[in-house]
Amino acid sequence: MEATTELRTRLRKLLNERIPEGGTEASTNFTDFDLDTLLTESDILDSAVAKGWMEKAGLLQADIESYSIGSEKYDLTSLKDRLNHTLAMAKQYGATADAVKEIANYGSYMFSVQPPEVL
Template identity: 35%
Template sequence: MTPAPELRAKLRRLIDEVIPLGGSDQNTRFTDEELDEVLEAAGSIEEAAAECWERKAARAMSERGGLEESRAGDETHRFVSLKEYRDHCLAMAERFRARAPQVGSRLLAFEPPDVLGTGAIQ
């Protein structure tokens, strides 16, 4: 797909990545450059969203350094477990993969016979 600002903005909405008010793409998990890379490789916006959700799952541990709770003085912040977050990201990836348009059909796919003997040796 050809990246464009509107398509990138739509992808950000699908992957629940909001640029903070007064911030930039550098304040999110995905820079514009990274989203453009994903969009260029994807066949559909759903495929791009699935790829991003998988990347979010893969980054779960490194983003939080393995922390599920943080304390500073009397203040405690408890995060959703890394496993729950990862599972959510992977479920969202599957959801978008299921919505992606399927290219071709495996039922109708066939390989032509090797009539000249030039096929790969197995």
């Protein structure tokens, strides 16, 4: 798929990669070059999103999970929970991409025909 500004913006949104106010693309996990690579290596947007979420899972690092100051206690999201979330997102978009590809191969949303397996 050809990478365009619109597709790159959409991919960044689906990967939950917001550029911080006053920041640049370097402040995120994916630069524009990285997003363009994901797009050109994929045939549909959902495939690019699934690959992006898998890459985000690989980039996760352990942080402090809880701390307290005086009588206040703060609990942060654990690495395991963040990993489970990123892998679930990758699985969801991967399933969507597979469904779109299957429909494209066998028919439409309204009427789908799958050829029989021949021995």
